[in-house]
Amino acid sequence: MNKLVASSLIALAALGATAAPAAGITRNTLPATNGKPARILESVEVPAGATTLYVSGQLASPIDPSKPATTIADFGDTKTQALSTLNKIKKIVESHGYAMSDIIKMTLFLAPDPKLGKMDFDGVNAAFETFFNVPGNPNTVARSAFQVSALAGPNFLVEIEVTAAKVK
Template sequence: MNKFAIGLLAYGAALGLAALPAAASAQNVEKIGTAGGRILSGAKVKASAETLYLSGNLASPATQGGSDYGDTKAQTVSTLNKIKGLLEAQGYKMADIVRMDAFLVAAPGMDGKMDFAGFNAGFAEFFGTSENPTTVTRTTMQVTALAAPQFLVELTVIAAK
């Protein structure tokens, strides 16, 4: 990171807000949130931005052709890897995501509750990292069921650049 970028981040942190635009989308997208926060409080997308909407995505089996999809964290990582591939196929990066809706079901052994900590642990592998220092606006909700009983996580995203 160059001195200018470090100074800009320090200035944003001093204000209590940090603009976290991805380099490719800096002119069309402004990401707004608390410095170091897990999710953004908002994102401004200019009318001139190109936008990509991805449908809900589910985890892939842990092993090819298998029926084990893993726990909430494993399914979150699997689903985000799938989303990463779909974005890259369209010329986007994870840093271009501005909105995510996360649907989680009650996890086994969680007394009827979703595994929010497991979801956040998987999410943290893709956002707020050295590879992708940005994050997204996000809603996480518990739902009764997804497409099949083995699925614990479904994610939809909107990307803009």
């Protein structure tokens, strides 16, 4: 170790210096558009010492779990599938002691809706806006969305993975 660094550390220890507590998570926002807060963040800074939860990609559950799910209609349109998936994610993060407000990063994988011939970005955003930038959760997330040719099964239109972080 460098003599200057070592002597500085010794001096700090002699003064009773301790490591500074971890700062909070910083959510760097985008400017509001048309008087509405931005849907997503520009970026997020997570300090050392924060705990992090990585949730694998989740898919929608069937609308009626008592029936066999064999068509897209059994899972619903993009908005319905996104709502189902976000509710599943909510249960997962809560089971690990986190909240939806702790989610900092979201990645969306969207298959083309056969009725539209492309991904239904409006549908997924409508579902997203029921969980973020709302009175129960004023936070939003850094987010990416990708149209993919297909997901794990032919009836899925939405897969979402998230990262949550919090300072204890």
